[in-house]
Amino acid sequence: AQTVTQSQPEMSVQEAETVTLSCTYDTSESDYYLFWYKQPPSRQMILVIRQEAYKQQNATENRFSVNFQKAAKSFSLKISDSQLGDAAMYFCAYSGGSNYKLTFGKGTLLTVNP
């Protein structure tokens, strides 16, 4: 079974600084997808960034980028120029095989200090 591990229950960053959230996963599949979702207090999960395992190039979405290390099964999220609105729970998630379902980590609570 696939597992997703987020080893940082909480992180904090100063506004305008950069922070990196860690994620590791375990799988025997070769074809899969990795995601970072953000969950603000409103509870609605919002996709931040997505990575296809067969692509070597790291995904980037504006201030958000990932460091995807397939051999190490690592998928970290870097947030540059942090903003107050980035404060939320961040979940790393895996989707693979013929099943569409997402397997989530336990999340990292990010605090942004003004």
Place this chain on the structure above:
Amino acid sequence: GAGVSQTPSNKVTEKGKYVELRCDPISGHTALYWYRQSLGQGPEFLIYFQGTGAADDSGLPNDRFFAVRPEGSVSTLKIQRTERGDSAVYLCASGGLRGGELFFGEGSRLTVL
């Protein structure tokens, strides 16, 4: 609608009662998922529908939980004989493509007294 809609937003019930939680996915999305999120945890998979059929119900914790999607759009999660341990936020998500983005609703918070 423009997004995934879940009702009710909050539900308080007594132990032993029956509850129904409704999910209205994004129009045209064939895949629909139910997840359960306990306090301080990540969402845990319950069941996945592809169209009208349950393609994977391996996450349902026991036979008190059941979900339907009779016409391939709206889905209802049904919980019989509720227990205090069922208290959680129940999230619904829909999507159209394998490996693609899932769109989540704001969840239904269930509290069993």
